[in-house]
Amino acid sequence: MRYCLIALLLFWPARHAGAADLPRAIEAAKRSVVGIGSFQKLRSPAINFVGTGFVVGDGLSVITAAHVIQDLQNAERNETLGVLIPMGESAQFRAASVVAIDREHDLAQLRIAGAPLPAMQLGDSAAVAEGRALAFTGFPLGMLLGLHHVTHRGMVSSITPVAMPSSSSRKLDVKLVGQLQRSPYAxxxxxxxxxxxxxxxxxYDPDSGQVYGVINMVYVKGLKEAAIATPSGITYAIPSNFIRELLRPR
Incomplete structure (x- = not known):
């Protein structure tokens, strides 16, 4: 019995390392996670929030989902695309330009000016296996709750073929599930x-803080409003190795 107890005590810190490191990983991630939106001087409010992004590389590159910015690329609206940096109860707006878009993998790279922000490191998504516990930080419901970082945890339940969101919706609905068997990547x-x-x-990983994917859609049961009222608890993320391809010099 004594030997069993010793073995259990030796195993205990390793099993709970992730729980201890998560608060540190969250604090680090919050310095790199920004809002994505637009600015229009004559609009009220002038700033419009549309999604989340995060800083990589030299601190001036921001990664987000391509469908987040697709509606903001309409010059006729006289909107300025940019990132929102939370600063307490307010936010600093920084104009951004689109550097690259990978619509197939629903990824976009933006470039901002000014002082570099803390960057997140990319992990090798090919090393992620089913059952791995990860976390994601962003701005659910955006301006409705204020630009305050919120973190959720989730296990990789499956590595599955993808169904991309349509141009008129940012969520995966029942009709798009039929595309899963025909999609070319996982x-x-x-x-x-x-x-x-x-x-x-x-x-990202709760221990190292390395990024292994980008949240891009949720499974919605019924109408899109159900994503808020009765969330399915099924979320999808694009593997980070596609980000590496997006960032590769051309």
Missing amino acids: VFQLDGTAYPGNSGSPL
């Missing part, structure tokens, strides 16, 4: 709950 299916505004959030 994504992470999580048992964590994401909400509108979470698209573009980094999916």
Whole structure:
């Protein structure tokens, strides 16, 4: 019995390391996670929030989901695309330009000016296996709750073929599920709950803080309003190795 007790005590810290490191990982991630939105001087409010992004590389590159910015690329609206940096109860707006878009994998790279922000490191998504516990930080419901970081945890329930969101919706609905068997690449299916505004959030390891994916859609039962009222608890993320391809010099 004594030897069994010793073995249990030796195993205990390793099993709970992730729980201890998560608060530190969250604090680090919050310095890199930004809102994605637009600015229009004559509009009220002038700033419009549409999704989440996170900083990588030299601190001036921001990754988000391509569908987050697709409606903001209409020059006729005289809107300025940019990122929102939370500063207490307010936010600093920084104009951004679109550097690259990968619509197939629902990824976009933005470039901001000014002082670099803390960057997140990319992990090798090919090393992620089903059952791995990860976290994602973003701005669910955006301006409705204020620009305050919110973190959710989720296990990789499955590595499954993807169904991309349509141009008129940011969520996966029942009709798009039929595309799963015809899709050319795999994504992470999580048992964590994401909400509108979470698209573009980094999916990261709670120990190292390395990014392994980008939240891009949730499974919606029924109408899109159900994503808030009765969330399915099924969320999808694009693996981070597609980000590496997006960032590769051309």
